[in-house]
Amino acid sequence: MDSILELDRLDVQVLVDNVTDTLSSAPPFVAREQQVLRRAGMLRASGAAMCCANHGLSLVLSATIGGATRRLLFDAGPLGDAVGWNGSRLGVDFAAIEAVVLSHGHWDHAGGLLAAFDLISAANHGRAVPCYLHPGMFAERGMSQSDGGVFPMDFIPTPETLAAHGATPVVADTPRAPLEGWFYLSGEIPRRTAYERGLPGQVRRAPDGRWIPDPLLMDERFVAARVRGKGVVVFSACSHAGIVNVLHAARDAFPDDTLHAVMGGFHLSGENEAIIAETVRDLGGFGLTTIVPAHCTGWRALGALVRAFGEPMVAPGAVGKAFRFGD
Numbered sequence: 001m002d003s004i005l006e007l008d009r010l011d012v013q014v015l016v017d018n019v020t021d022t023l024s025s026a027p028p029f030v031a032r033e034q035q036v037l038r039r040a041g042m043l044r045a046s047g048a049a050m051c052c053a054n055h056g057l058s059l060v061l062s063a064t065i066g067g068a069t070r071r072l073l074f075d076a077g078p079l080g081d082a083v084g085w086n087g088s089r090l091g092v093d094f095a096a097i098e099a100v101v102l103s104h105g106h107w108d109h110a111g112g113l114l115a116a117f118d119l120i121s122a123a124n125h126g127r128a129v130p131c132y133l134h135p136g137m138f139a140e141r142g143m144s145q146s147d148g149g150v151f152p153m154d155f156i157p158t159p160e161t162l163a164a165h166g167a168t169p170v171v172a173d174t175p176r177a178p179l180e181g182w183f184y185l186s187g188e189i190p191r192r193t194a195y196e197r198g199l200p201g202q203v204r205r206a207p208d209g210r211w212i213p214d215p216l217l218m219d220e221r222f223v224a225a226r227v228r229g230k231g232v233v234v235f236s237a238c239s240h241a242g243i244v245n246v247l248h249a250a251r252d253a254f255p256d257d258t259l260h261a262v263m264g265g266f267h268l269s270g271e272n273e274a275i276i277a278e279t280v281r282d283l284g285g286f287g288l289t290t291i292v293p294a295h296c297t298g299w300r301a302l303g304a305l306v307r308a309f310g311e312p313m314v315a316p317g318a319v320g321k322a323f324r325f326g327d
């Protein structure tokens with residue numbers, strides 16, 4: 001695949017995140033939730049005017065070259081109501097979203113997908129929008145329990161259902177260049193580190209109905225963009241591949257570029273708290289300028305990242321925040 005275009009600027013609107021934090025001060029490239037809401041027209045502070053936080057992630061990526069801006073929705077969080085509620089308050093222009101990527105087959109990223117397409121379709125008068133999917137994300141999944149049972153996860157909407165809501169499904173496991181190369185979407189992420197082991201205990205239904213081990217989540221992919229004067233910005237929604245493996249793959253995809261920033265869920269919570277030390281150590285080897293931990297990163301990893309890299313290199317995400325990469 002040819003390299004992707006170089007953007008003048010990349011704006012990121014956090015539409016859904018686990019955390020709400022409108023009061024903490026932020027570096028100049030980050031707008032806090034209330035600043036974004038007031039820009040979008042909020043006239044009076046109230047609970048009904050603010051965003052809702054949910055366990056999940058959804059980012060609106062707006063890429064600008066010259067006077068043109070193109071938008072891609074990266075995941076849709078766990079709940080359609082949150083997409084509509086937050087989107088309307090933040091002033092998200094759903095008509096302008098031209099592509100949607102589902103990072104992997106988990107409910108906390110896909111649960112809001114049909115509602116997002118309904119909003120896009122209603123706003124753009126029914127014009128179909130590509131939805132990038134991986135063939136491995138549709139089998140039923142669950143977590144094995146200590147008593148031998150399985151706690152099931154919600155299903156991912158099928159390509160047929162998504163098509164009925166205004167998507168043009170693009171089901172593939174190889175890299176893509178959405179919106180004619182304004183963005184990069186990876187293929188499957190190679191596993192290199194010894195300590196990043198996916199999601200231990202995850203299982204999925206085999207065609208014969210049995211639950212079989214599925215810890216690696218090979219359907220996970222990352223999105224990236226190239227920003228002039230900065231470098232590559234990497235978006236990794238849940239990092240079940242391991243955020244260090246994700247960054248190795250990003251460096252391979254962009255061998256001639258600097259890796260400027262990484263943003264997303266780094267999944268260093270739960271059992272993965274055991275690999276915080278190795279992950280933080282190896283994150284230091286990529287020459288990053290900015291690290292934006294969000295979603296499933298977990299507070300212990302956030303603390304470790306701040307201790308290792310300090311501010312403003314570490315700039316945590318939260319629902320409603322807006323990040324600007326480039327001038």
Ligand SMILES: [Fe+2]
Nearest residue numbers: 108238265296
């Ligand atoms: Fe997640």
